[in-house]
Amino acid sequence: FSSILHFFHNSSSSSSSSSVMQKQFQTQQVLIPSSFFPTSNRPTYVSTINTTSFFLPQLFLHCSRNKYNIIRCSTKKDINEVLEEQEKKQKPRRPYPFHEIEPRWQRYWEENQTFRTLDEVDTTKPKYYILDMFPYPSGAGLHVGHPLGYTATDILARYKRMQGFNVLHPMGWDAFGLPAEQYAIQTGTHPKVTTIKNIERFRSQLKSLGFSYDWEREISTTEPQYYKWTQWIFLQLFKRGLAYQAEVPVNWCPALGTVLANEEVVDGVSERGGHPVIRKPMRQWMLKITAYADRLLEDLDGLDWPESIKEMQRNWIGRSEGAELKFCVLNLDGRERDIQFTVYTTRPDTIFGATYLVVAPEHPLLMSLVSDSQRKYVEEYTEVASRKSDLERTELQKEKSGVFSGSYAKNPANGEAIPIWVADYVLGSYGTGAIMAVPAHDSRDHDFAMKYDISICWVVNPNDESDSNFEEPYSGEGILINSSNAELGLDINGMLSKHAASKVIDWAESTGQGRRKHILVLKFERYFCLGDIVSLPESELPVILPELDDFTPTGTGEPPLAKAVSWVKTRDPVSGKPAARETSTMPQWAGSCWYYLRFMDPKNTEALVDKTKEMYWGPVDVYIGGAEHSVLHLLYARFWHKVLYDIGVVSTKEPFQCLINQGLILGEVEYTACRDADGKLVSPGSADVLTEYCQERVPEEKVMKSGDSFVLKENPSIRLIARAHKMSKSRGNVINPDDVVLEYGADSLRLYEMFMGPLRDSKTWSTGGIEGVHRFLGRTWRLVVGQPLPDGSFRDGTVATDDEPTLDQLRALHKCDRGN
DSSP, X not given: OOSEEEEOOOTTOOOHHHHHHHHHXXXXXXEEEGGGSOGGXXXXXXXXXXXXXXXXXXXXXXXXXXEEEEEOOBTTSOHHHHHHHHHHHHSOOOSSOHHHHHHHHHHHHHHHTTTOOOSSOOTTSOEEEEEEOOOXXXXXXXXXXXXXXXXXXXXXXXXHHHTTXXXXXXXXXXXXXXXXHHHXXXXXXXXXXXXXXXXXXXXXXXXXXXXXXXXXXXXXXXXXXXXXXXXXXXXXXXXXXXXXXXXXXXXXXXXXXXXXXXXXXXXXXXXXXXXXXXXXXXXXXXXXXXXXXXXXXXXXGGSXXXXXXXXXXXXXXXXXXXXXXXXXXXXXXXXXXXXXXXXXXXXXXXXXXXXXXXXXXXXXXXXXXXXXXXXXXXXXXXXXXTTSOHHHHHOTTSOOOXXXXXXXXXXXXXXXEEEEEEETTSOTTSTTSEEEEOTTSOHHHHHHHHHHTOOOOOOEETTSOTTOOOOSOOOSOOEEOSOEETTTTEEOTTOBHHHHHHHHHHHHHHHTSEEEEEEEOOSOOOEEOOOOOOOOOGGGOOXXXXXXXXXXXXXXXXXXXXXXXXXXXXXXXXXXXXXXXXXXXXXXXXXXXXXXXXXXXXXXXXXXXXXXXXXXXXXXXXXXXXXXXXXXXXXXXHHHXXXXXXXXXXXXXXXXXXXXXXXXXXXXXXXXXXXXXTSOEEOOOSHHHHHHSEEEEEOGGGEEEETTXXXXXXXXXXXXXXXXXXXXXXXXXXXXXXXXXXXXXXXXHHHHHHHSSOTTSOEEOOHHHHHHHXXXXXXXXXXXXXXXXXXSOOOTTSSSOOSOOOHHHHHHHHHHHTTO
C-alpha cells in the first residue's frame, strides 16, 4: 500500500444473508486514506474473511492481532459517516482518558504561553532558576532516562510558581558535535539538515510529555546569534593569555580527522566509532585552566553539590607541594655526563629510597641517553605508548609496563648509580616528565620494581621500629630510617617525614641539587584545533561558518574548514593586509560552558547577558543532570564563569549553587540460563560458569521467583542469572518514551518515573510497574468523575468544569489524600 488502502467486497461469500444484502445494495470498491489507521496498526496486507464475521451494510473493521483484515461498505451511507460511527465503536475504553486530557491542556499551555517568564519581571518577588543539563539532540531521540530528571525539575518549577516565585525553567540544545559530522560523512547529509531534524524531534517529544518549559527562551548552540558570544568569550580568554598555542602530544584520530580529549579515548580507540587513535605532536590551542586551579578548589566548599562530585573535581585539579631534584646521567665508566634530569616529587623525604628513575616515552631527552643495545626496544615501546591516552596510561588498575634505557643516573643523596627506565605511567605533561621511583613507599613504583626485579630500599618506618620488615609498600608518613650520608652532609634519620622533607629541600637548594616547588596540576588541559596571531575586532563577530559540500576529513590534521579556500583567504580588518582565517574550531563543550547565562537574556544582540537580569537570576538555584558530566562539563563551566566574573560580566563566583545527579534507568531485568559443553542446562554456581558455559536468554514468562533466586518454571532446580543492563541499541533494551505515551499517556510515564525510587539512585525499568501506575490514575479519575458510560465516554460536566466541588467530591478527595 502507498497513500491509500483498497478495500473491496468479498463476492465469494457463501452466506445467504450476505447474498440478500448484495442484491439490495449496490456494492463498490472504496478508497480510504491510510492516515485513518494509527501508525502502529496500519495493515501490511488485506485478506478476506467469511461475511458472517460482520453485518452488512454497515462498515466494520475486523481486527486480528492489530492488523485490519477486511473492510466492507455499501453506498447506502456516506463513507465518512460510516467511518465516524465505527471509530466511536472501536475506540478503546481507557481507565484514564489521557488521550483527551493531555493534548487539550498541552494545546492550552502553548496557545496561552502559560509558562512564559516575561523579559521584565517583578524583581521584588523571589526568583528560582531551575535548569536541566540541556541535551545533545541525537538522531535516536529521547529514551525513558531523559524524562527522569526533566520530570523532577518540572515538579519543582510548578511548585515554586505556586509559592509565588518568579521561575526560570528553559530548554535548549547542545547541538554541535562529532555525531552529526560523522553521520554527514557516512551519508552525505549536511550536518545542518540532520541537526535541525533532530532538534524538531526532541522538541516534539518533550512537548508531548507536558513539561512546563518556557519555549520562548529556546536556544541552540549552532545558531550564529548564540555562537557569536561563544566566540566573544574565546577572545576574552585570548586577550588575557588564557588561550594560547603550544606544541603538545595529542590524541589524533585519523579516521575522525580530529584531536580527541583524553576522556574520549578508550583502549586506544575513539569512544565514538571505535577508530584507532595515536599520540602525535601538534600545535594546538590550549586553555590555561591551571591559572584558576586554586580558586576552583577553594570555591567548591560553598557549593551544595554531592560530596562525591566535589571530590572528583578536587582529584582532577590536584594541588601538590614538593621539590624539583636534579639527577646526573652517568656514562659507561660511571662518570657524570653533561646531561641532567630534573624530577618533581611530592615526597623529598624519601630520596634515599629512590632506586630507579622513570622518564616518560615522550621526554625530550630520552633518545640522548638510550644505549645502542636498547635503542630498538625503546623505540618499539614509545611507538606503542603513543597510541594510548593519558587516562589509559595512568589507570591504577592497569599492569605497569616499561623498558630499560640502558643508562644510569646518580642519586644525589647517597651517590649510588640507579637505572633509568622508560614507562608510560609517567606523563610528559606532568611535572617534568620524569620521576624518582621509591618502590618501598609507592604502590605503583613497587609493582613496577617487583615485575622488573629492581631493588627496594625501605626508608620510612610507620611504627618507629628500626628493625621493621616491610612486605607491602607504605605510602604514609613516619620516622625516617636508612637516610644518612655524612659525606654529603645530609642526615634525616629519626626525623618525622614532614620535617625531613623540609630539610632535604633546604639541602638541595644550598648545594644546587634542586629547589622547593609548588605545582598545581590538572590532569588535563583542554586543547583543540583552532606568522602572527591577530584577534578579530569584536565588531566583526560572529564569524559565520561557510557552507561546505565536502565535509570529509582532510587527513592532514587540518580541519574540514581548510577546504573553504575562498573563506579562508581574507584581509585583516585593521591593517587591510592579506590574512588567513583560523580554520580549526572549538569543541562541542564550549557552547555548554555558558548557556545557562544566555537563557537569562536569549534575545540580547548587544551583550552576552544583560547585567541587571544576570544579577537577578544568577546563580542557577538547582541544576540536574547525569554524574558523567562531573568533570568535563562542570569544571570548564566553572572556569569560564570565573573568567567572566573577573571581567565584570557576571556577579557571582559560581554558576550552579545546587547540583543534583539523577541515577540511571536500566533496561528491564534480563534472565539468562547457562548450558554446559553437552548442552545441558546448569545453574550458575560459580564465576567459572559464566565464562566456561554458553548463555542464552530466557523469556520472562518462563521464569518464576524462588526464594532469593529466579528459576525456570519447567525446571525449578535450574537457577538463572537475573540482571538489568544499561539501555543500549546493541542490547535491544531501549524503551522509547513515545511508545509509552501512546499506550499509557504522559502522566503515567512521569508519575511512574517518580515512583521508581530516589532520584539519585539507579533504577530498573518495568513495564508492569507503569501499568500499575496507569491503573492507579484510572482509579483516581473514577473517584472524581464516576464510572464511564457504556461507550467509554464520561458524563457531560465531569471531564472539565469550573463549578465548585460538591461536598461528596471534597469528602472523596480527603479520603484520597489520607491514602484510603
